[in-house]
Amino acid sequence: MDTFQYLTEIFSLVAEEPPGSRVVKEVLTSRPWLKKAFWSLFILLILVPVSLKILPQLVQHFVYAHRIRVPFFVDLSRPADLSLNHTINMYLTSEEGISLGVWHTVPASQWEEAQGKDLAWYQKALDSGSPVFIYLHGNTGTRAAPHRVGVAKVLSALGYHVLVPDYRGFGDSTGEPTEAGFTTDVLFLYKWVKARSGNSLVIIWGHSLGTGVSTNTAVKLIEQGEVFDGVILEGAFNSARQKLNIHPFIWYYWTYPGIGYVFREPWAENKVVFPTEANLKKMKSPILFLHSEDDYIAPLHFVQQMRDVAVKAQNAERVKDPRLPSIIKEFVMSL
Numbered sequence: 529m530d531t532f533q534y535l536t537e538i539f540s541l542v543a544e545e546p547p548g549s550r551v552v553k554e555v556l557t558s559r560p561w562l563k564k565a566f567w568s569l570f571i572l573l574i575l576v577p578v579s580l581k582i583l584p585q586l587v588q589h590f591v592y593a594h595r596i597r598v599p600f601f602v603d604l605s606r607p608a609d610l611s612l613n614h615t616i617n618m619y620l621t622s623e624e625g626i627s628l629g630v631w632h633t634v635p636a637s638q639w640e641e642a643q644g645k646d647l648a649w650y651q652k653a654l655d656s657g658s659p660v661f662i663y664l665h666g667n668t669g670t671r672a673a674p675h676r677v678g679v680a681k682v683l684s685a686l687g688y689h690v691l692v693p694d695y696r697g698f699g700d701s702t703g704e705p706t707e708a709g710f711t712t713d714v715l716f717l718y719k720w721v722k723a724r725s726g727n728s729l730v731i732i733w734g735h736s737l738g739t740g741v742s743t744n745t746a747v748k749l750i751e752q753g754e755v756f757d758g759v760i761l762e763g764a765f766n767s768a769r770q771k772l773n774i775h776p777f778i779w780y781y782w783t784y785p786g787i788g789y790v791f792r793e794p795w796a797e798n799k800v801v802f803p804t805e806a807n808l809k810k811m812k813s814p815i816l817f818l819h820s821e822d823d824y825i826a827p828l829h830f831v832q833q834m835r836d837v838a839v840k841a842q843n844a845e846r847v848k849d850p851r852l853p854s855i856i857k858e859f860v861m862s863l
């Protein structure tokens with residue numbers, strides 16, 4: 529049914545006062561909470577899907593939540609405010625009109641030397657032989673989110689370089705978020721790093737949404753005849769087999785499956801695909817799967833399924849699945 533037709537029908541039903549509506553009205557007046565419940569239901573069941581249908585951009589916002597710039601009062605150009613005192617903020621142009629905000633943190637052992645240094649010094653430091661991590665964060669928020677800063681600190685303390693970009697549309701990066709756009713951004717950043725890091729290992733660490741971006745980029749790179757030195761997938765999800773909990777209205781489609789015919793699942797229309805499982809079958813990089821057992825976005829059994837896919841495509845030697853992040857150092861040493 530046409531959306532507008534649907535809307536008109538709903539509104540005419542409301543306006544016409546069908547038989548019995550007076551009784552309903554009286555009941556609602558005598559029980560104010562019922563009225564509230566009725567309106568909540570109306571908004572949830574009718575207005576939300578109708579708005580999603582009419583304004584496809586809204587879907588993008590719900591899926592990526594990129595406009596929620598948490599933490600709110602951080603100046604992304606000043607990572608030192610978050611005690612990242614050996615980090616520089618920079619902007620890279622991944623394609624015409626797209627400027628990406630990126631933080632580069634050098635190994636913690638160099639923190640004193642790094643004080644007051646400019647972009648040129650940081651770029652040169654990349655060629656120190658230390659492994660370089662590119663950390664691809666999940667949806668919602670910016671590169672300044674506390675757990676993301678935490679990952680940068682841990683990796684830096686282990687003696688590694690860390691580059692943390694905000695994808696297009698996130699943080700202070702320009703543009704609108706799209707799956708293909710993320711791949712372009714990450715591919716660009718990877719090549720930028722490779723051009724400056726000599727023979728150092730370059731490892732991609734994706735978290736949640738970032739795991740989808742990681743495997744998409746890995747496959748794109750393989751098409752160009754290159755392979756990532758190592759890939760860490762933390763909380764990987766597979767949109768083909770798994771209902772993504774990143775969508776706040778997903779329960780709606782589960783609870784009312786029939787409605788899917790009227791309002792198609794938003795990610796189907798917006799081509800939010802992230803075919804992780806298919807990507808894993810093509811990937812040739814050593815892969816480390818990290819996950820927490822209480823992750824509701826990426827339940828453990830899905831991660832295990834994907835690990836099995838990757839092991840089948842490569843072998844158990846190159847696909848690891850530890851329970852503890854302390855294994856990261858061993859992983860890097862084994863590359």
Ligand SMILES: *[C@@H]1O[C@H](CO)[C@@H](O)[C@H](O)[C@H]1NC(C)=O
Binds near residue numbers: 611612614636639
């Ligand atoms: C700067 O960062 C390093 C590495 O995290 C830390 O050891 C050091 O104490 C920090 N220095 C200051 C002045 O905050």
